[in-house]
Amino acid sequence: MKVEDLLFSLPLPVAITDREGRITYTNQKFEFLLNKSVKYLKGKKLSEFFKNREKIEEQLKKSYTDLLEIFGFKDNNYYLSFSPLYV
Incomplete structure (x- = not known):
């Protein structure tokens, strides 16, 4: 199973960023959360x-x-967590 497939199947919104904080990947739940497509977010x-x-x-x-x-931490209605991802 590829990492993207695993992240896509998670029930929580997930976004992966580069070192500058720019989005490189999102799962469908994250797109739904922000009502934006991955094409727009990337x-x-x-x-x-x-x-x-x-x-x-x-x-x-x-x-x-x-x-x-x-x-x-809570940012208004969202609870955000950050974690390094090792692949």
Whole structure:
């Protein structure tokens, strides 16, 4: 099973970003959450879609540089978590 297939089958919204926080992959649940297609989302910064942009950028950077899982924080109606993905 490919990683994309596994992520696509998850019941939660998932977005994968590069080191700059730009979206490289989303599953269907994430597209539904934001009401945007992967074609639209790909290449955009994840922080563009949430109100607390600075905190999101900070947490993304921390998860990449420190290789830490950030167990989430609430941004209005959303609970966001960040984790390095090893493939």
